[in-house]
Amino acid sequence: MDLNQAIHVLKSNGYKHTDKREDILRIFTENKGYLTARDVLRQLKDHYSGLSFDTIYRNLSLFVQLGILEETEFKGEKHYQLKCEDNHCHHLICVSCGATKDIDVCPFEEQLARSNDFKITGHKFEVYGYCPACQ
Ligand SMILES: [Zn+2]
Ligand SMILES: [Zn+2]
Ligand SMILES: [Zn+2]
Numbered sequence: 001m002d003l004n005q006a007i008h009v010l011k012s013n014g015y016k017h018t019d020k021r022e023d024i025l026r027i028f029t030e031n032k033g034y035l036t037a038r039d040v041l042r043q044l045k046d047h048y049s050g051l052s053f054d055t056i057y058r059n060l061s062l063f064v065q066l067g068i069l070e071e072t073e074f075k076g077e078k079h080y081q082l083k084c085e086d087n088h089c090h091h092l093i094c095v096s097c098g099a100t101k102d103i104d105v106c107p108f109e110e111q112l113a114r115s116n117d118f119k120i121t122g123h124k125f126e127v128y129g130y131c132p133a134c135q
Pocket of ligand 3: 088090106107108123125
């Protein structure tokens with residue numbers, strides 16, 4: 001998803017396209033990896049005086065709800081990145097800088113679903129560590 005597509009999703013769901021929202025989205029389209037609300041605030045606070053953590057957080061939650069961003073939690077904090085085109089995608093995540101890399105394989109065994117009397121609707125698998133730059 002690029003910036004224009006993200007803005008299109010926003011508008012087609014009846015949400016206003018504001019400079020602030022565009023700037024938040026731009027940070028994610030220009031950064032490949034996970035960021036926290038705090039990271040976003042740090043990048044925008046000089047441009048928007050009085051911008052609060054709450055405003056950022058509310059917008060990030062909205063973008064997740066609209067399927068523009070995906071969220072996960074590590075190091076006790078929520079992290080956000082652009083949602084992968086492929087809905088079924090697993091990642092290596094750098095816990096230092098938030099960089100992510102797609103994992104081509106899915107370790108989840110279909111067998112497991114069949115051998116348990118459970119209707120599985122989804123699953124999550126993430127690997128944490130340090131990227132080459134942070135090692
Ligand atoms: Zn890193
Ligand atoms: Zn991915
Ligand atoms: Zn999988």
